[in-house]
Every structure is written in structure tokens, then in C-alpha cells.
Amino acid sequence: MSKPDERPASIALSCPTPISRYDHVLLAHGGGGRMTQQLIDSMFGPAFANPALDARHDGAVLEAGGTRFAFTTDGYVVKPIFFPGGDIGTLAVNGTVNDLAMCGARPLVISAGFIIEEGFPMESLARVVESMAGAVREAGVQLVTGDTKVVERGGADKLFITTAGVGIVERQGPNIGPAALRAGDVLLLSGDVGRHGMTIMAQREGLAFESPITSDCAPVAAPVLAMLDEGIEVHCLRDLTRGGLATALCELASSSRLSIELDEVSVAVDEAVKGACELLGFDPLYVANEGRFIAFVPESDAERALEIMKRFDVAAGATRAGRVKADGLPGAAVLRSRIGAGRVLDLLSGEQLPRIC
């Protein structure tokens, strides 16, 4: 794992390293950490500036024809393509469905763009498509449009899938997102962390553990929509993909200019995942998940929100895991350790796990 830079996130993000320092794109530019942020800040952000993009959420929320809808996209380059608990197809469907849910939207339709390396086994493609069809049914969406490109041998590594999705935001009121965070909000965490990342890592390293590690890849829209349907005042949601829980908190603290405190004791990590992390030198807080999310709600709604989340298998292990603080370091996420000490969490400077999703 790359060593996090020493500066607190709030300072680091307001003085990003100029992108011109890098003449070439590095793996870390796609890692979801600091260098991805810098690429967005210095290149994509200025080029395409508009309010929806500038909101820096998992998807864009827009109004058109009197309907409020969410729109999002993600590319999937995971290696290996098949892994315990899922494959690139389930990831590609659930990832986009989850990003829509994180906007408070009811996922409606998705698209899929396939980029396939010539010579990829037809049987493997069929398996991936079958997985996608299953994930689409499970998530209650429809895959309504797609595209297929094939590149010559060596022009791509087996199979990449880019999905996009559209969902309908039924709730009135302000958009769910970093801008709606308030001091005093309670941080709810939907379950244990680090399973997807360590599943992929164990596959790549050929590691076998006594209890096998399985990806948490799953759709999380159901508990989110249940909270909204039952009137929980959800301020912000974020799924914990690349960069894990710590990165999500850093980004939210930074965009909201608020301080977020995470209680280490409330973050569950599966024993096998913990073992793999120790063996390979990873911090589970920074490891990718594909079926976990955090929700920020006012204290008055927190217990009820937790009870709703726990009704669903995908969030059965939900915990109260922290809070937005009025008096903390603005723009920083802080880990409150088991013994009460505070440590500023930081975005990763390098790439932790290339091609994790």
C-alpha cells in the first residue's frame, strides 16, 4: 500500500500538485485516490464545468421535463474477470445501480458498452452476460441499450465493460450529496469492509485462506429506497468502492468543508479479510467494497434509519460508525481509535490496487 502523504486532506486538496508534473498517465490516476482527484480538478473539472459535475457526487442529478433524474457511469476493468462472489458483469451492473441509489434515485435503466479483446472465449462472454442478466433482475432494472467493440489481440486485456444508468429521484427537497451534510449528522455504515478488494487480491496472489474471502458485490438500492420511502431525512450517501471507507470520508469531508469522525470500534472487518490485509500490508479502511455504503442522517432519524437498513440482508451488519462534527478540523476525516486517539485520514497518494473494479 502506498504511504499516505502526511498533510491533512483539507490542506492537500486546496493545493493540488499541478497535473503538469506528470507527463504521462500513471496507474494511480485511475486509482480513485489523490491523483484521480488531481486529474479531475486540473483537467476534467475545468474542461466540462457545470453544476451537476461540480457537485462531485457518485452521479449527476438533473431536472428535465418536470422529472428529476439521476445519471451516472462507471468503467470496469477488473482483473481477474471472475472471482468468488461475482464477476465483471455483476460488478458492472451493481456498481452503476448503486451509484444511482447513492443519489437517492430509484434505478430504472442501464446501458452497457463492451470492449472485447479478439480471441476472448465466447463461453466466458456468455457467462458474463448471464451474470449481468441475473444482476439486472435482482436490482429490478432493465438493460435497454448497449454497444460492442472488438479490438485486436493485445489491444485490450480480455474484457472491459462500461455501464451507465438512469434513475428517478422521487423525493422532493434538496439533492442528496456532500452539500447537504450538516454538523451533528450521524454516520451509518452498512456492514463490514474490505471484502471485495481482498477477494481480488487473494485471487491475484493465489492465496487460499481457511475461510475463503468472497466479494461483497451486491445491489444496495433496496435499503436506501426503504429509508427514503419511510421519510428518513437522508443528507448524504456514498458507496465505498475504490479507496474504501477512508477515501469516501476524505472526499466528503473535503467537498463539504466539514469534519467527519469515524469510530474505529464500529467498523467491522471479517477475520479472513483482516488476516489477508495483515499478510499483504493493506489497511482495510482503504480497501474497495462493492456492496457497502455509508449514510448520513440527522441524530433524530438515526436509530430508525439503522433499524430499516438492518431489515435487508445487504445491510444486516449496519452500525452507527461516526458523526459530522461542528468543532473538528474543517475538511478533514478523523479516525477515533479504540483507545480514543484521533488520526487524520488521508487520500492515498499512489495506487493501492490497480484494476480492482
Add this chain to the structure above:
Amino acid sequence: MSKPDERPASIALSCPTPISRYDHVLLAHGGGGRMTQQLIDSMFGPAFANPALDARHDGAVLEAGGTRFAFTTDGYVVKPIFFPGGDIGTLAVNGTVNDLAMCGARPLVISAGFIIEEGFPMESLARVVESMAGAVREAGVQLVTGDTKVVERGGADKLFITTAGVGIVERQGPNIGPAALRAGDVLLLSGDVGRHGMTIMAQREGLAFESPITSDCAPVAAPVLAMLDEGIEVHCLRDLTRGGLATALCELASSSRLSIELDEVSVAVDEAVKGACELLGFDPLYVANEGRFIAFVPESDAERALEIMKRFDVAAGATRAGRVKADGLPGAAVLRSRIGAGRVLDLLSGEQLPRIC
């Protein structure tokens, strides 16, 4: 160029070669011709079956929250990335914007998923992003959400971009698409054909012509929306990308089970494009375009529609180019040659130009 199979499209398409004949994905499965159709018919279609996907249009048209919207996606793997008249960025924006226009939708927002090879020059990425920003402005849309993945050297060929888009369908009435085609409809063609494909081919082969060939890459929504705004009863639209004009006509004839006749004399081909096609053995009818489309309108609206199209630079060369026939071979597209002879057009069996878009 691959030799077209001898069977008429109507027969060939109703008896697709079983997909299991191919153990591996071939370049032609991504070529937009017969094998792409077979992959869709035998794998994607059955796995994801739903009315929007089954409509087999350039995008899906859906209704949600009382709003009718269009949704589409396309992946771009063009090689080389930069070419006369555009680059992968302009293609990725215009291609998706044009697919929305082909659904009769006003393009509203697009997403972009980047898959970048480690080591790709940052300056080239900046050039592509700048082109995209220009194309987004020109098309009057916003790029509101995106994703960046980086794969290791050799894991991808430089840069792939997958865009998706959402547009609003303002017109009431039946969806624009193959199902709305009627015998007697006039086929309007927006300009000369073959420029994008031969531009890429000339670049790859290192050919120089006296008058250089430039891609036609451009947004075509303006003339389409003008026709709709002025009450033209547009039945079907299709942009002429992979597989060119001939493939578009074959697909439309096949999905509508109608017969479409194309007048060879009405199809303009630039002299340099013609020369390059002759030199390299391509049929311009099958060569890709990125700023050309066809529209089918009733005879009563045809002259007015043509006049509207010609107001716009991108369709200044529009012609009446054929018709939907009541008495032709159902499901077949037929080329009426300069001397009056008829020839059934067919989908390409193989791959004509890999990585043309």
C-alpha cells in the same frame, strides 16, 4: 473488404448462424455487420430481453415520471486517436449526441468513461478532453458525470472512451424508429458518404491524396430537431456509422420487414474518397460516416424536410435518395443502379475496418 454473403438480408437474418459456431470472439463481432447482429440476436437479446432493447434502435426511448426520454451508449476505440477532422473525443461526444437525435430526442446530458493505458501522454489526454469540451459546447449538451480507469502498459491500446447520453423526446406520437416505417416513405440522405472511414484508413495506410480526406464527424441534432419542431412527420432516423449507408438500410429493412430502395445516382461520394475506395477496394456504401444520417418521411413532407435539412451546414448536401416500397422484397434493401438494375444489399459478413470508431 469482406465479400458480402450472397443471400438476401431477409433470409440471412431470419436464419442466423448459431453463435456457438464461434468459440472465440472475432474482430467481426464488433464490426457492426452480420456477426454483430448474430451476437446480439443469440446472446445479448435473449439475456436482456425488454421492449426498449428489442426495438433495435440507436437508443432506447422510455417514459418515466411523465417524461419521455432517450438513452444510448457507444464505446470508442478508434485508431489512430487523432485524425483529420477530429479525434476520439469529438467522435465520442458526437456519436452519442447523434444517437439521441436519431431517437428524435433533444440531447441533454452525456457521461464519459475513460479507460487509459498507463504511460499515455498527459498532453494527448488534455487534447482529447479539450476536443470533447468543444464538441459538448457545439452540440449544446453538458457532460455531467464520468469515470476514469487506468490499466497497466499493454492492458489497453492508448485510450478508449465510452459515452452515454440522455435526451428528452418532446414530440408526442409514436416513437421514431424502424417500427414506424411505412411503404411510400421517402428516404432522405443528409450528405456525401464514406469520409470518416476513408480518413481513418488513409491515416493507417499512410496514404496522401491531392485533396486530403477529412472526417465528416459532426453533431447532426440541429437539422433533426428543426424538422421535428416544424412538424415534419419523421418516421425513422438512423446515423450512418459502422457499416455505412448500406448496413443501415439492411438493418432497417430487416427489422421493419419492408423493402427499401436506394438510388445509386443520389448518393454523393467525394472524389478523393472515391479514389481511396478504389485504391483500397472498399465500397463507399459500406464505409463508416460520423456526421451523416438518413430520415424517412411521408411523401407529403419530403420536399419541406429536404429544404429544412439544407439550411444546416451539416446537411447542406441532403438529397432524396430512395423510398420504402410496397411491392419490393420484404426485409431487403435494394440498390437501384445508375442504369436501373437492382441489386440486393447485404450486411457485411466479416469485418471491414476494425477500430473505425
